[in-house]
Amino acid sequence: MTMAATAQEGQVRRSAPQQESGGGLPGAVAAEWSKLWGLRSTWLCLAVAVAATGGTALLGALAMEASDTVGDRVQANGLVSMSIMLSQFAMVAVASLIVTGEYATGAMRTTLTTVPRRGRMLLAKTAVLGVVSFVTGCLAGASTMAAGVAVFGDAMVFETAPVVHAVVGTGGYMAGVSLFTMGLGVLTRSTAGAITAAIGVLMALPTISTMIGNETVSAVVDRMPATAGLPLMTGIEDPYGWGVGTLWLAGWALLALAAGWALLARRDA
Template identity: 40%
Template sequence: MTTKTGPMSVEIGKASGGGMRGAVAAEWTKLWTIRSTYWGLAGALTLMIGLSLLMAQATVSNNTDERALEHPGVVSVSDIATGSLDMVQFVILALAILMITGEYATGSIHATLQWIPPRGRMLSAKAAVAAAVVFPSGVLLSLAGTAVAYPVLGKWGRLDAGDVVHDALMTGLYLAVLSVLIIGVGAMLRSTAATLTTAFIFIMVLPVMLANSRSELLIDVAKGLPSKAGQYLLKGDAPYPATIALAILAAWTAAALWGGITVLRHRDA
């Protein structure tokens, strides 16, 4: 993320006031004054629509092709959008990552820390802004994926208002919590590439490796990872209830933020 320093930044600080409120206002202003925010959200929407269309077409094909090994039958339309989230989430995470690592890349982190000296307040403000933006974005992404999948599925799609609302809200919640978590990781690693790579390994690769292992212990470990907890929160078909899944996500997020704040206090810029 790039930010401008100088008179404009000083005016933002004066207009916003101090404390947590001023810190949140400053982070909000920075986020919406760079093009990458708009490009990222547009990219996430485009990817969600594209993947939802492909998954809906694949479902129809598998149901109508006698040669298909699996016939999924009638599926919940909102499940298509939820399934597309495996890839879409990384576009959203990239936006959250840039909120912290982009400032280290440009050197603007020095100005940010001068405006907001308490390290915990600075990182908490970034987390609050990320959650406030990502939650409604996640809801809209889920609704968009559901909307484009419905006409493609035809008779193979089941549209239930309760499922649509539940999946949209859980998608927004999952992405918001995951974005806050990755901001904490970004504060520790400070590199966009390193943080994005860590996110991909931790969210996509490691859970699959552990879940496919022959060790019951490793399989149980996989169930406690944030991505698995997120899947259980979204799909509801889980070895533990949604409240436990949310608690696991909250615990990982709190640990990541604590780690980020600790690193900032010891070697901030």
């Protein structure tokens, strides 16, 4: 082998890792960011999440005002837990489609060709969805305060802790639920399957638990995402505070994502 051939072979070997990286994690994040905002469904669902939260809060505030159940003081986060119950499923739809939409169209093959390291691809999707869902949740929480001011006026009290729970806490809850749903999407590869499973965990199981009244079932449901998010948004201490609630919510999200990655690494696109 000549010296020129040896040098050329070494150059090819050195350039191979650069070609494989495809821009690394920042490039993967940029690609996922562009794909997410390139879909009209993303804009629609995010707008619905914020508008539906604020609209529900407005209706709830009007009902409270009409029934004379409003005292002299209304905390800034007093409408959050009620207002987020249905609007959260707009974010659930976004979180599901970020993965299952690509499986439905076959675009996942292109994604994995561009970013062959599946863990990197999943991490990029997690980062993008986490930021978008957190900001959307913060806006949704702020919309409940705006609705409260429109109805209650000076009776609304803006103390630091309730405001932080209403805005940052709602953002954290939305992010946790969204990442949990994305993990379900990776597991099921089905939009309907992921959304149905998320609805079951977030709404059906707590409702069934209330109907049954069994202590063991209630103890389990108290540690599931929907209940774990309440301390974040309201600041309540029962059955635990917002710190423990954050850990439970993050744990569910990590569990779903880890399970999804384990299957993603072992099966074809």
